[in-house]
Amino acid sequence: MVARAWRVGVASLVCVFGTALAQGADQADLTSINRIVDEGFNRSELPLTAAYLTDRIGGRLTNSPQMREAERWTQQQYRDWGLKNVRTEGFEFGRGWSIEKSSVRLLKPRVATYSAIPVAWTAPSNGAITATIVVAPMTKVADFEKWRGKLKGQIVLVTQPDTGGEPLVAPFVRLSREDITKYDTYKQPVVSMEEELEKRLERGRFEAKRDEFLAGEGALAWVRKSYREGGLLHGEGYQHRRGQSPKLPGFELAAEHYRQLARLAKTGTAPTLELISDVRYHDEDSNAYNVFADLPGRDAKAGYVMAGAHLDSWVASDGAQDNAAGSAVVMEAARILTKLGLKPKRTIRFALWNGEEQGLYGSFNYTERHLVSRPPLQDPARAALPAYATWNLRWPVTPGPDYNALAAYFNLDNGSGKIRGIYAEGNIAATPILKTWLAPFASMGADSVVATTTYGTDHVPMSAVGIPGFQFVQDPLDYGSRIHHTSIDSYDHLRMEDLKQAAVIMASMLWMSAERDQPLPKRPLPSKPLQTDPFEYEVETPSP
Amino acid sequence: MVARAWRVGVASLVCVFGTALAQGADQADLTSINRIVDEGFNRSELPLTAAYLTDRIGGRLTNSPQMREAERWTQQQYRDWGLKNVRTEGFEFGRGWSIEKSSVRLLKPRVATYSAIPVAWTAPSNGAITATIVVAPMTKVADFEKWRGKLKGQIVLVTQPDTGGEPLVAPFVRLSREDITKYDTYKQPVVSMEEELEKRLERGRFEAKRDEFLAGEGALAWVRKSYREGGLLHGEGYQHRRGQSPKLPGFELAAEHYRQLARLAKTGTAPTLELISDVRYHDEDSNAYNVFADLPGRDAKAGYVMAGAHLDSWVASDGAQDNAAGSAVVMEAARILTKLGLKPKRTIRFALWNGEEQGLYGSFNYTERHLVSRPPLQDPARAALPAYATWNLRWPVTPGPDYNALAAYFNLDNGSGKIRGIYAEGNIAATPILKTWLAPFASMGADSVVATTTYGTDHVPMSAVGIPGFQFVQDPLDYGSRIHHTSIDSYDHLRMEDLKQAAVIMASMLWMSAERDQPLPKRPLPSKPLQTDPFEYEVETPSP
Structure with missing residues (x-):
């Protein structure tokens, strides 16, 4: 794998595309990518999906009536589009x-x-x-x-x-x-x-x-x-x-x-x-629910790949850039791949997470239910905290039976900007493969693979245990400056051209990763101690 | 005047200041300018004035209770500061x-x-x-x-x-x-x-x-x-x-x-x-009221100079940049000049206009009450329109008895940005004089005199009849982009450093123009026909 990665790394993009992709481990039918592009740009349903989530349902605070409606409606949409195994998984969240x-x-x-x-x-x-x-x-x-x-x-x-x-x-x-x-x-x-x-x-x-x-x-x-x-x-x-x-x-x-x-x-x-x-x-139900739908793979033993975005939002407006955008992209990718009748080797799973805004509750729940287990904390005060705040205190991490089944995870949660590339999230062994997959999208400005590790959204629980979990690089637009969590995070500030591009690329990445012979290279399961600065002194801060 | 203007135009700023100002027609005591700077920057009361108008009184729609309170309070402030002849002039406005x-x-x-x-x-x-x-x-x-x-x-x-x-x-x-x-x-x-x-x-x-x-x-x-x-x-x-x-x-x-x-x-x-x-x-009173205060001149026959800004505003917020800013600058200039005990040759008048936002009602009323007269329009529908929309239809313009008394008028109404210069408003004969007056403020970035004619605020009625009426060039800040008339035009978006500078320059311009031997050159009283394009065809537009 190392030698191959090196060879791809020094090749030009054309070479990469012409050699590594076509001859290499990826036997995906490239014609399918043109079909995805055609369906995604010529017959997009993404604007209607995004409008339903934002205009008609509105802000989707976890466990609010609006979020319940979003859980119901997204499942219905998946079923109407022909997705399989449409279901929810609940977890304790609160009111x-x-x-x-x-x-x-x-x-x-x-x-x-x-x-x-x-x-x-x-x-x-x-x-x-x-x-x-x-x-x-x-x-x-x-x-x-x-x-x-x-x-x-x-x-x-x-x-x-x-x-x-x-x-x-x-x-x-x-x-x-x-x-x-x-x-x-x-x-x-x-x-x-x-x-x-x-x-x-x-x-x-x-x-x-x-x-x-x-x-x-x-x-x-x-x-x-x-x-x-x-x-x-x-x-x-x-x-x-x-x-x-x-x-x-x-x-x-x-x-x-x-x-x-x-x-x-x-x-x-x-x-x-x-x-x-x-x-x-x-208070009818203190469980929050992640929503899942599958496009079943043709090889039951080949595992699955997954796309995800959080469906919940804050309520000052309609949770459009954060994150009806990502949810609509994931759903549109599901619609496109299903509509085209593609039969991937691996199952492709579409996840809409819940409780993200209060601390990645949904994706941590999925990770610790299906992928790894960690012992609970003994201190009840600490144990009551969200997993995202305590996972680094709970050792050892033990892989679950499905740990190896998840071959790749792609997350979208940075607003409405088009995809410009992908963060390798420290998984540098995967970079040459990611480059071959993004190569067709160079003319859409989306072919960069960058080493940066990012935080703060739903790839973190998976990436933190070594699973190839990625966020995309997106154009920032006005997400950070005025939209993120604000009273104007509404449909008008979604850019439909950008989101259609993102859905096409998301669908393609899922297709390529679902078709690849081998799963993407994992990083090692983390084990204590992680590297600390041996000379770090505690910074004095006033006691609360 | 032409030769002199040319000479100033090619001289360096130092030369201008050293020759034209000191030797020329302007006998103003330059030490007074340093005293104005001292009072305006070291003991400014402008922030308190601006806060009272915006925070405490709030949006000041013409004839609203808030605007009545502003009419009352500004007069009280003028009296407390020692201004003379503090008064209002009413005109029919409506509800x-x-x-x-x-x-x-x-x-x-x-x-x-x-x-x-x-x-x-x-x-x-x-x-x-x-x-x-x-x-x-x-x-x-x-x-x-x-x-x-x-x-x-x-x-x-x-x-x-x-x-x-x-x-x-x-x-x-x-x-x-x-x-x-x-x-x-x-x-x-x-x-x-x-x-x-x-x-x-x-x-x-x-x-x-x-x-x-x-x-x-x-x-x-x-x-x-x-x-x-x-x-x-x-x-x-x-x-x-x-x-x-x-x-x-x-x-x-x-x-x-x-x-x-x-x-x-x-x-x-x-x-x-x-x-x-x-x-x-x-409906208690359908008159709106302009507010005036004077710093009396030592020569009763020398006429007066005037500063003005409109005190009324819209009500989506507190009318801060539009135009508590200008009002507070005019009031602060009045306070500074009075506090310093200056005795100008000409009277200096401070005007706070009313009904500006609905069509320059206050300043047109002043102009047609004191400076010129125009015959009314015969058509009652046209006659009912605001003067700003019809003055160009009413001929001839006849100078009133006070027409020659007003030697210069300075208006401020472009937000909170500091003064960068002055618009000559087509009065190019005045430009060399304005340059000498602004020369001390070069290091504050305020020494430009530009030919442009501007519209849309209260110098227009005076400038339109030939009186030397000027607007200042101001830094735009966020006035046009997000503040002008909006729901966030509040105190926080005033820049106090900018407004203090504007007050110092306003006070100085008033002082220099009040002290000058001769009044500023007027432009000729307009007479019909004004220049039209002899080849203009009426543009076809759909009938309403």
Whole structure:
């Protein structure tokens, strides 16, 4: 494999395509790629899929009624398209939550309607809360003492007002070849100490402690500042476990309105707000469900390849770039391959993950249910944390019976930008093969294979145990600048030409990997100790 | 003057400052400029003034309670600072209007809170209107027939959904010297035919006809699309005359939400909206009031110079860049000059205009009350239009008794960007003098004098009758890209360093022009015919 990889690495792309692909281990029928291109660009159903998920269903918070509808509708679509073995797999997640109606108004010193959203899983206001505000920024438990006895009957502004920035660069960008090349540098892995992880977790738990403190002090509600300017809102919250719901209503306020309150409070009597948060908990079923569908392979022993994207989203808007985009691409790839009647050697599986936004719950559940097992943590507090925060503490990792069945996994979760290449995720042995598979897409700007390891989405649980799991390089567009998790993440900010290209490439990558004689090279199963910096000192940080 | 202008034009800036200014017609005490700089940068009160106008008073729609409060408070500030002859001048404008509370929610096929604002001067909803929508774009009277009989009991979406653009350039920009140089080209004036004006006015009247049609058809309300993307809202409306108020509630909806409704309507049963518009008319006084304050001159016969900015705004936010910025600069210039105890030869007058946003009502009123007279139009329909739309039809222009008293007028109304120079507004004879006055501010980037004529704000009525009336060149910042009239035109998007610089330069220009021996050269009083293109054919446009 090494020699072959080297030979491909020095060949020109034409040579690669002409030799390694055609003569090598990949016997895929290349005509199928042209058929995929034809179906994907001439008869795409992707816009209708994306519109259904965003316009008609809307924001899809895990276990909300909207997400239940998305779980139901995506399965129906798969069945209508002729996919097989359409099913869900449930896992314990917690409560659903949804917004029926909400508003924040300034009542004194004047009347104004503010831009605001209830924070996910915070309590309803049960009618209108009308009270004065107090600006009481808190970032750690030690800050509580400063405000003790001063918050009763008030609405507490918990964030530092700070000052805003200005938009000095274009929000909407595409990558140049040079930009992409920068990603192609292998970085040696170094794992930091457990203590760092613990501190991060402690910061997460702080939200619950603050809610507890504020409720104990008799505060009526809390308000935080949006972390973006320009009136954009997000509303992320994480207290979704049963029995851990926040006691108080909590709001995120547009940065401009938050700072206005802070200025008014500083120069006159405290402003009065009216808060309404008609939010609902949904406790019928605390399981969240991943959705799967298969295009069965012709060789039952050859295992499977898989595409995945998370179907859940936040609810400030309709979860379009994050991640109806990726979900619609995965579904469209399923539709194309099924419509064309292709019979791959390996089964092709299509995964729509759930609970991604709160910590990759769905993909970790799949990984630890089907691929590997890890012992649980003994400390109950740690054991209650999401797997994404603790997997690096649970040793040894033992391969499950299906560990070798999964030959490749492809994830899409970086907005609506077209595919420009693929991250090898440290699996450098796979790079020459990935290059041959992407070679036909050079004229679509998508033929780069870069060494970078990426984090933060659903390939991580699989890639972390050695399985060839990949994310694609995508044009950033305005994902990071203004869309990710915001109140304008709606259908209008999807670029259909980009997503059609992504669906064609996703379908092709699945086809090539499903047809390949050998599975893609795995990386070794991780074993402790992972490389740490032997000279690292713990960084002193203030205790919470 | 020509020879002198040429000499200055080729001299270096140092020469200009050293010769023309010190030896020339300007006997101003240059030490005063350093005192202005000291007071303006070391003891500025501009941030407090701007915060009061935006945070505490908020959006200042002409004749709204907020604008009444702004009229009151600005006079009080002037008196507290020691300005003289603080007063208002009223003129007939129409009704006030304000928003107490409003919301738009999608109820079917799902529940969502939409970003929306009632359009100024539209009718209240009297509780909630819940109805299905119909997408019925109308741009001219002829479009009405298409929809007759189809709108009863529904909420009508009157704009084409179109598609949005993407933000491909940086929203926040400053001017390079090269950018500014492009403005310095004299364009010969050519007046277009009257018919063009009539067509523009007809388009304006279309809004009233559409409201009439929709009400006659039994529609319940109308909704238009925001003309900016990214959730930004505006809400401009123009039916402020008594007896001309719209019959129906009208809303502007975020572009993203508007298009969502259009897509949902196209692919399923008509969506249901819930509209609430608790808006109020204010009929106590139909006069709007300009606010004036004077720093009296030592020579009663020397006339006066004037600075101005409009105090009124739209109400989607707090009217910060448009135009609390300019108002605060004018007020700060008044404060600085008064605080320093300067005694100019000419009186310096500070004007805060009203009704600018609906058509330069305040500054036209001042011009036709104090400076010139024009005969009224005979046609009552034309006579009812704002002066800014008809002044070019009313001949002859006769100078009033105070015509020669106003030696110079300086306007600020292009957002929060610092001053980079001044538009000569076609008064090229004044350019060498303006250059000498700006020369001290070269190191603040503000010494350009450019020939361009600008429109759309309150120097126009004065400049149009030959009075030396000027706008400043300002750094654009994000005024045009996302702030102008929008829901985020709030204090956070003011740049205080820029505005302090503008106040210092405004004060200095007033001082220099008030001290100059001779008034600035006027342009001739306009007389008919103005230059038209003798070969122009009327462009065929569809009748409304």
